[in-house]
Amino acid sequence: MDIKQYLDSTYLKTPAQAGLNKTENTLVVQGFIQEAIDEHFKLIMIRPNMVSLAKKMIKNANSVVQIGTVIDFPEGKSSLEDKLKEAVQAIHDGADDLDFVCNYEAFKNGETDLVKEEILQCTQLGLAHNKVVKWIIEVAALSDKEIIQLSSLIKNVIVSNFEQELFPKVFVKSSTGFYKTGNNLPNGATIPAITMMLENAAPLPVKSAGGVRTYDEAVAMIELGVKRIGTSGAKMIVNGQNSNNEY
Numbered sequence: 001m002d003i004k005q006y007l008d009s010t011y012l013k014t015p016a017q018a019g020l021n022k023t024e025n026t027l028v029v030q031g032f033i034q035e036a037i038d039e040h041f042k043l044i045m046i047r048p049n050m051v052s053l054a055k056k057m058i059k060n061a062n063s064v065v066q067i068g069t070v071i072d073f074p075e076g077k078s079s080l081e082d083k084l085k086e087a088v089q090a091i092h093d094g095a096d097d098l099d100f101v102c103n104y105e106a107f108k109n110g111e112t113d114l115v116k117e118e119i120l121q122c123t124q125l126g127l128a129h130n131k132v133v134k135w136i137i138e139v140a141a142l143s144d145k146e147i148i149q150l151s152s153l154i155k156n157v158i159v160s161n162f163e164q165e166l167f168p169k170v171f172v173k174s175s176t177g178f179y180k181t182g183n184n185l186p187n188g189a190t191i192p193a194i195t196m197m198l199e200n201a202a203p204l205p206v207k208s209a210g211g212v213r214t215y216d217e218a219v220a221m222i223e224l225g226v227k228r229i230g231t232s233g234a235k236m237i238v239n240g241q242n243s244n245n246e247y
Contacts, residue, residue: 076101
């Protein structure tokens with residue numbers, strides 16, 4: 001199976017998180033962008049401040065690789081106003097996909113109206129500019145019941161407010177890859193979590209992010225029904241090697 005068009009090659013570390021200075025970290029980002037171009041991956045997923053760089057490199061290479069970025073990453077706790085402001089800038093810089101971190105803590109605290117409003121307004125902004133919108137729910141921070149409920153909530157907001165032909169452009173996404181878990185528990189996608197998301201987000205597509213480290217795991221996710229896979233080890237996975245990257 002050719003899995004390249006499912007892969008969002010991802011690098012989201014800040015210089016501090018990578019243990020690098022700003023220049024060194026930018027060189028790493030450039031390497032990931034160039035690799036996505038060379039390998040014909042679906043998309044390169046990077047931090048908002050790197051979108052302009054990616055746009056320039058992809059244009060110069062006459063490549064069709066798309067650019068994704070994260071909004072309100074990784075905690076999702078910012079105000080709706082701040083989420084929208086960051087998304088507007090990313091659109092201006094040339095992003096094709098906007099991966100918003102849902103305010104899952106607000107959801108867990110019962111603030112469902114707040115969550116519904118941010119999903120509605122941020123999705124409206126993205127779709128109005130012909131962007132793909134993804135909602136990261138952070139499965140490692142949620143119980144099984146909450147995964148089901150939040151996937152359903154996102155689905156219901158989209159189905160109730162947008163035309164059916166737009167549904168394929170709004171994803172529910174599993175993870176940031178940056179959530180800190182205890183007892184060595186997975187902080188990304190698992191088969192049980194993805195299964196619950198697929199069952200409760202449909203007809204919206206699902207992106208499996210974090211924890212996919214081998215070709216066989218990627219194929220298993222695709223066969224399960226996911227439409228995108230986020231990984232920082234895309235080339236290794238395609239080449240049949242085991243990725244030891246954290247995400």
